[in-house]
Amino acid sequence: MSKPDWVIGVHAVQALLEQHPEQVIELNIQQVKKLPDRLVKLTELAHQYGVRVSYPDKAFFRDIAGVHQGVLAKVKPITAAGEKELAGFLQGLNHAPLLLILDGVTDPHNLGACLRTADAAGVDAVIIPKDKSAGLNTTVRKVACGAAETMPLFSVTNLARTLKLVQELGIWIVGTAGESEQTVYDVELSGAIALVMGAEGKGMRRLTREYCDYLVNIPMAGTVSSLNVSVATGVCLFEAVRQRRLKQKSSME
Incomplete structure (x- = not known):
């Protein structure tokens, strides 16, 4: 037990x-x-x-x-689901999925904050690798403020294989990279999207980057070169939310 x-x-x-x-x-x-x-x-x-x-x-x-x-x-302890459950979960959705994939976020405070933001943005599921990632510990659950209990979380052994599965299900993968020439505001995020956020400091791993359909950056106007991963997650997710609401509004007119 x-x-x-x-x-x-x-x-x-x-x-x-x-x-x-x-x-x-x-x-x-x-x-x-x-x-x-x-x-x-x-x-x-x-x-x-x-x-x-x-x-x-x-x-x-x-x-x-x-x-x-x-x-x-x-x-009671929370156990993340695995790769076997992910395909069935995604196929069971009756709308264009919005997923958050965290590639090696090891700080439990950041993982907790990302879960909380994902819940607020209406994300369908969060995917993390089993290795090089924070787990669902006390700190994560405290920072998430209840989102750790509500947000579907999948912990996968092979992230590259999972990214391939996601693509095969018709979901576009959008990765974040500071050197990208297009911003998060330049790409279409109103459809079936999986947003990939890289690890603190290092960003996405090479193999993860190769599976991305698009790479985007967050335009920075100040002297700092990057944002904390949980803050960057919020910026990108709510841009997707904005686009989805506009699309839904226009379809109703």
Whole structure:
């Protein structure tokens, strides 16, 4: 049986209780003389869904990594699906897919932020390689603020093989590269698209780049040469959202 995971921090735990209370095994709130209102709300949510609440002392939280804010939820582990499930998932969609592929994002904060952004942009699924990638740990789940529980995530052994599968299903692959001559605003993103974001600092791997149908960049007007991968992901995904909404609006007129 898999060991339970932990979700820490007020916002992450509240989002989890509101969206997926069945994932929470137990809620731990640091013992204080009087609970602040935000923690009272958490206990009420927990009781509403039949989640056990404990009030351990400060020592209980001493070895917890990250900013826990005196809130720690024991939760059921999340297991990412694999390559075998991906094809069936994509074939089951009844609209043009919007996918996010993260090629070697190893910082759990960035992975969590990308999952949160993907959820907000309406991405159908996020794909990561099993090697050279952050996993679904406590930090990822905290930063994702509930998106780690809602966003379909596929962890694949061979990313190149997965990219080939994606193309065979009629999905165009758009990779991000600073040296590209065309910007993210120059290409068509309203159809079936898989957006590939490279690793922090190094960008996409060579083989990943070779599978891309298009390469795009984000135009930079200042002195910095690149954006954090989670910020860049947000820029690109919401450009796709903008184009899709315009296409949908024009089709209705």
